[in-house]
Amino acid sequence: EPEVTQTPSHQVTQMGQEVILRCVPISNHLYFYWYRQILGQKVEFLVSFYNNEISEKSEIFDDQFSVERPDGSNFTLKIRSTKLEDSAMYFCASSETLGTSGDFGPGTRLTVL
Amino acid sequence: SQKIEQNSEALNIQEGKTATLTCNYTNYSPAYLQWYRQDPGRGPVFLLLIRENEKEKRKERLKVTFDTTLKQSLFHITASQPADSATYLCALQYQAGTALIFGKGTTLSVSS
Structure with a gap:
């Protein structure tokens, strides 16, 4: 069964x-999202992407964040200055x-020291 | 802003019993309400989606109800098993393709 993959894992x-976090969505999917989850807290929406542009973003997704779909398979999240x-x-x-569930990847654990 | 409350942070039940998890929200009803399972250190896994105009959905041992008058969804796992132990997340979606707004989740522990 196809699945969303993410690299790196940590x-x-x-x-x-x-930092650049990478994702390979399921191949026939058209809508792409990034969420984050701080340890012990709820999953929070960052941004959605459709038709090569951002369709929605949250307050968390400020100028330090950007997303890109550089080719037909990858979807990246960049944080400029962590x-x-x-x-x-x-x-x-x-x-x-539209109106279907989201298939989530396994996640990338980002640790900023 | 929208608030989502999931009945309790932790729920402990015995194997074979039915687990019932609650999701309450404020403000207006979403077009879609979804339930996900999340295991420690893993991504959410989709379980069930119910639309605003639907009252109930079933999938194997899982059942979801949606009451827009009470602004509440109930999630049931019948004949629970230790393998059902996980955190269950309720998520609201106001329009198709828009952000999922998640609750904090309820951690279910099923003991044998």
Whole structure:
């Protein structure tokens, strides 16, 4: 069964460094999302992406964040200058059509030191 | 802003019993309400989706109800098994394709 994949599984970085988190959504899916989950807290929406543009973003998704679909398969989240509070699990999700469930990836654990 | 409350942080039941988890929300009803399972250190796994105009959905041992008057969804696992032990997340979606708004989850422990 197809699944969303994410790399790396764990990323450790120094505060102020740039990180790129990578996702490969399910191939026939059209809608892509990033969520994050700080340890012990709820899953929070960051951004949704459709037709090569951002369709919705949350307050968390400020100018330090960007997303890109550089080719037909990858979907990336870039954090330009990481802060300690960016430490979290970052989940990529995709869905086939509107009104369907999200298929989540296994997550990337980002640790900012 | 929308608030989502899941009845309790932890629920402990015995194997074979029915687990009932509650999701309450404020403000207006979502177009879709979804339930996910999350194991420690893993991503959420979709279980069931129920639409605003639906009262009940079933899938094997799982059942979801949606009461827009009470602003509540109930999630039932019948004949629970230790393998059902996990955190269960309720998520609201106001329009198709928009953000999922998650509750904090209820951690279910099923003992044998």
